[in-house]
Amino acid sequence: LRDKAAVARTPGVGPKVAERIVTELKDKAPAFANVDPAVVSLTGAIDEARAPRPVTDAISALVNLGYGQPQAAAAVAAASRSAGEHAEVAQLIRLGLKELAK
Numbered sequence: 731l732r733d734k735a736a737v738a739r740t741p742g743v744g745p746k747v748a749e750r751i752v753t754e755l756k757d758k759a760p761a762f763a764n765v766d767p768a769v770v771s772l773t774g775a776i777d778e779a780r781a782p783r784p785v786t787d788a789i790s791a792l793v794n795l796g797y798g799q800p801q802a803a804a805a806v807a808a809a810s811r812s813a814g815e816h817a818e819v820a821q822l823i824r825l826g827l828k829e830l831a832k
Contacts (some may be wrong), residue, residue, distance in 0.1 A: 785810055788822035797830060805829040 809825030
């Protein structure tokens with residue numbers, strides 16, 4: 731999140747704008763700044779190609795809310811384990827958001 735060079739690689743964003751973006755957002759998204767390694771290790775727990783539809787829909791919803799794919803997949807994996815295999819999309823999203831808030 732504090733990688734000015736990565737932000738500057740975006741088309742239309744120069745080094746000054748990248749620095750401004752990074753500076754303004756550094757305190758607004760602390761959940762993305764430091765990802766817990768335990769959460770990252772959960773990303774392999776879901777194979778989206780073979781995952782049930784509610785799981786893939788929940789991951790997609792979290793990604794559309796602005797979370798990264800690995801974080802969303804890890805949160806939904808944890809939510810799926812706690813909710814059981816017949817959980818509905820809304821329940822997985824709610825539990826996934828709680829997981830991401832930790």
